[in-house]
Amino acid sequence: MKDKRQLIASTDNQTKSGIMVGISACLLGDEVRFNxxxxxxxxxxxxxxxxxxxxxxCPEVAAGFGIPRATLRLIGEPHDPRMVYTRDQETDVTEQFHAGYQARLEKLAHLDGYILAKNSPSCGMERVKVYQPNSHPHDIKSAGLFAKALMDRYPHLPLEEDGRLNDAHLRENFVQRVFAHHTFRQQVLTAPSVKNLLAFHSQYKYILMAHSQTEYRGLGRLLGQEHQQYTINELCDLYLQRFMKAISKPASRGNHYNVLLHLFGYLKPHLEGEVKQDILNTFESYLQGYVNLATALTLLHHYLRLFGSHYVQAQRYLSPYPKALGLRNQV
Ligand code: SF4
Incomplete structure (x- = not known):
């Protein structure tokens, strides 16, 4: 049986095996841009x-447009744009572009996330300009054509743009989603069962609660009284869809504070009054924005190691991804 320290460190160990994440090739330094x-x-x-x-x-290279190449843009209807050359809008290359990534798209089911280059008519995840016939962009923005195909084909896959990863909250949230997706594939999809779904739901209780208490309870009902309406594959798909949606945005400071108090509840019988007050003061400082989440959690973690049950120590909230990434030092 794992000892308590092993349970807490489980996410750190997990990462060394590597998590597969797709990425726009130019973000890794490949010289594949139009210029x-x-x-x-x-x-x-x-x-x-x-x-x-x-x-x-790189979907543009896969489509055979070459390096360097003429720049591309999206035109027409923002919900279903066409791809053309910026300087030759009579030449519609949409079908050529789609044909270039099709085979690759079908082979991405093993991924746990995808990082896309911003603003690209191919890879941009959002806010990509679509031009009108008068060469002015529409007010409504779109996604790049490859990004849209990726979202349609793998609707639960965590996606993010490189630019948005500069935001500490979005970065933390993306990495958390990638690790959660990986854990779900490893722990549930390799052997789908209600039992494994319940075990996953139990481990992610406080992560869900930090995002939405309502959806934590809703997913609990799905796995309880409602699960018999579905086949096991339907149930896994529906659970993953709702779970990924629930955690798709960063959790608020107030919600984290509530989770900290819930976890603190496990320690109350074991601590002296002065120690309890120190911990609560630190939580309060976190709520006020004077200290970061890592500070509050480090203190909590220390006492949970000493007094927490296996159940609480196995909570992914305490270790959603490797500590060395330092993501909670900035939120
Ligand atoms: S943004 Fe996408 S299409 Fe453009 S160079 Fe990078 S990988 Fe290629």
Whole structure:
């Protein structure tokens, strides 16, 4: 049986096996952009390389447009745009572009996340311009054509853009989603059963609660009284869909504070009054924004190691991804 310290460290151990994440090739420094340059991302090429095994892909190169190449843009209806050359809008290359990534798209079911280059008519995840016949962009923005195909084919896959990874909250949330997706595939999809779903739900209780108490309870009902309406594969799919949606946005400071108090509840019988007050003061400082989440959790973790049950120590909230990434130092 695992001892308590092993339970807490489980996420750190898990990462060394590598988590497969797709990425726009130019973000890894490949010189595949239209001008023969790249858009190397320091963060992707730095800390994330230690934990993610990247699979890079450039859909414009795959479509045979060459390097260097004329620039491309989206035109027409923002919900169903066409791809053309910026300087030759009579030449519609949409079908050629789609044909270039099809085979690759079908082989991405093993991924746990995808990082896309921003603003690209191919890879941009959102806010990509779609031009009108008068060459002005529509007010409504779109996703790049490859990004949209990726979202349609793998609707539960955590996606993020390189630019948004500069935001500490979005970065923390993306990495958490990738690790949760990986855990779900490893623990549930390799042997789908209600028992494994319940075990996953139990481990992720406080992560869900930090995002939505309502959906934590809703997913509990899905696995309880409602699960007989579905086949096991339908149930896994529905659970993953709702789970990923529930955690898709960063949790608020107030919700984290509530979770800290819930976890503190496990310690109350074991602690002296003064120690309890110190912990509560630290939580309060976190709520007020004077200290970061890592500070509050380090203190809590210390006492949970000493007094927490296996159940509480196995909570992914305490260790959703490797501590060395330092993500909770910035939120
Ligand atoms: S943004 Fe996408 S299509 Fe453009 S160079 Fe990078 S990988 Fe290729």
């Amino acid at each position: 023969g340059g790249h858009s190397r991302s320091k963060y992707c090429c730095g800390p994330l390389q230690d934990y993610f095994r990247f699979e890079k892909f």
